[in-house]
Amino acid sequence: MQERYNAREAERRWQKIWDERAIYTTRNDDPRPKYYVLEMFPYPSGRIHMGHVRNYTMGDVLARYMRAKGHNVLHPMGWDAFGLPAENAAMERKVHPKAWTYDNIATMKKQLQTMGLSLDWSREVATCDPSYYKHQQKMFLDFLKVGLAEREKRKVNWDPVDMTVLANEQVIDGRGWRSGAVVEQREMSQWIFKITKYSQDLLDALDTLDRWPDKVRLMQRNWIGRSEGLLVRFALDPKTSPAGESELKIFTTRHDTLFGAKFMAIAPDHPLAQAAAAKNPKLAEFIAETKRHGTAQEIIDTQEKMGFDTGIRAIHPFDPNWKLPVYVANFILMEYGTGAIFGCPAHDQRDLDFVNKYGLGNTPVVCPPGQDAKSFVITDVAYDGEGTMINSRFLDGMTIEQAKEEVAKRLEGETRGNSSIGERQVNFRLRDWGISRQRYWGCPIPVIHCPKCGVLPVPDKDLPVALPDDATFDKPGNALDHHPTWKHVNCPTCGGKAQRETDTMDTFVDSSWYFARFTDPWNEKAPTDPKMADAWMPVDQYIGGVEHAILHLLYSRFFTRAMKKTGHIGMNEPFEGMFTQGMVVHETYRDKAGNWVIPAEVKIEGGEGARRATLIKTGESIEIGPIEKMSKSKKNTVDPDDIMETYGADVARWFMLSDSPPDRDVIWSEEGVQGAGRFVQRLWRIIGEVAAVSAAGIQPATFSDDAMMVRKAAHRALANVSDDIARLRFNRCVAHIYEFSNALAEALGSVENVPSADLTWALREAGDILVRLFHPMMPHLAEECWAALGHKTLVAGEAWPAVEAGLLVESTITLPVQINGKKRADVTVPRDAGKEAVEAAVLALDTVKKALDGKSPKKVIVVPQRIVNVVA
């Protein structure tokens, strides 16, 4: 046995063996219980980064553990291969998106393979491959048939110089990133998926996802944003309405505050605003101004709140003489509710800011408990809490809930024309999913526009609608649209001249069903074989970044429902267990000129507050900056290849799991990696020592104290690690393995020249357990150790060891003793001692007697197996 473990040599050797024996290839007809573990597939950006290493290591640990526990594990990998960066590369570097993407896939696949992941590569898919996206096109047509895909006008970021649509990330400070032109909002006809048909269901089903993080469910709940409110039809003063409009419909959840109303506000693209603008050039200019920025919600919310009085007056539903001014406001969205609100400034901060700016005043109508109604005033902080209605005529004295009920009842009962002026309504914040993208590198939307026959689906026999390879990328905009011939086709119905849809699908569509495709990726006829999909799905454990907590996960949940409706799968929820991992972060470094410097070029010296950094090449001193998410722009990245080359994949994997809880950020540090590297060598030495004690015979009937200590340490570690892997608490697994290996090393250190038979057996058992415990995290080292222990099998195929429960229980237990909540002593009692016996033992302690000073205690709290507290 070699003294030092040579990771580079061993890792390649074992990877080759795993590969030759195809041990990670999963069969659909394997009778063992299934377990589907999936990590979010990567975008092929060029090279893998540390975030991938972390993500895929976690999944791999679970996959290997579940395999050892006797499951048929599905652990596939693929490529989220469509998207903007490929087109940017095409424009900047004159490489075709397809070539660029497939080159990246080849590189990254090789990188992933050096990590030693137990992936079934025979199921690999790339979303940019026609064999994948033709099924997506089929499903689009299925969705179209059942009314889940439609066309709708949507706002996009328009670059008026490049004459192209921009992604939000391409809008920087309100300007196009290439042209620098001020971006405008422009409406375009877009394809949408009717996710809102499932708003209530997507919301309700969150309660069944009990293996999802609460925070993710909460974020989705808020994103869906169900609110119960009232639709109110305000009459308009006919003298003021621009084109004979008689009413304005608003949605509100605060109808209790109707008597605090000071104004109405409508969205700039509300029909009433448009009508008013037709007669008022200044208003038209104001509306045009509100469109002179991107479509991102953050911009709309953070920009200065502005309004323009249209001159239109609305009539209060409870008082025909009460007129309210109607403003066009830049913070009202046409997409939410009816695109119009009434403003009650006293109880809504945004409305209050608005009236304070335009001098409209406010009247408080909800008085907080304990406040005097007469003196209660609002100046610049709105009150949105509970209270009693005031200044509200017939509502005075009611609670908010009572007032809402009363208002709803009265307005429902009152009619104008032949319908009531109030109507209870449930509203959702969730909008339909716009999937049209004006780009080349995406899945073509399979429809044809015929001037005579309208919008037609591409016939099934013509699928896939494939991207043309001979596109050019020398001008901004959609290369598909620019292509000289591609879009020109004959109408499938009348045979006349028609045009293909040149929009492609949002890449979120690609990633909304890949998990189902993995269950039968060879299927050429259909997206899935529902039998196989239903056998494998749902994914038992899905792992990925929190940044996908809302959109990707919600879209996938919708898409699965839509696939069910169109017969491709038999369930609603794709992911039974969800885990959101934290980011990989690193210190940042800058030179004197303020330029970012990559960690590999920096040398760190000194510890404990005296750390300083210098540039290796020149010795120039470098400023150590804050720890931030690894990013190319700040150059605080570490290349996984470098790490694996220097330390080996196992070290990288181990360190990724060891330092932080998996759902929190992990700081990549050179010291930490070195520590992991030392531990790999330490394990190798320990196993070497175990291997050196003579081979184990038959299990002895009894064990000496020494041997029992070893056995207890092994089984305690086994119990703890098993529990923690199942709960994805990998950092704790690591700590338990450290603890156990320390105990084993200590036992080995005190072994006589010829250990007794029982101790030999116990040490051997411990060695076998240790190797199998760390195998999921460091599979290559584990194989090497397993072989060194004399086994002829692969540890990757071994069963998880069984815990001997008897070794976990002690006959006595030491309880901490508190006096008035502060720990003052310990007491050791038999494990099964009753409360009375424990109390008696505690009261007999000197420390307790002294504290009580002869008096009897006020109270003694005995928490069995945990603690005793004496209240003096």
Next chain:
RNA sequence: GCGGACGUGGCGGAAUGGUAGACGCAAGGGACUUAAAAUCCCUUGGGAGUAAUCCCGUCCGGGUUCGAGUCCCGGCGUCCGCACCA
């Protein structure tokens, strides 16, 4: 702006409402060595004390409880998402 999280030694972190700091890193001391690396052993939250021991301590301010890092209310700070980045 809205929504969500997080905040514990020099550092990463551990702790079903029950002994705060497991485990690791870093640092200091020692052993081995001609020397270094590697390895092994010891110390390590702050303060007082020869010691036993005591006091303080989980971002800040309140509260609930026999007992709060953990629960509640109010701040401060950092990070993530916001619908065309993936």
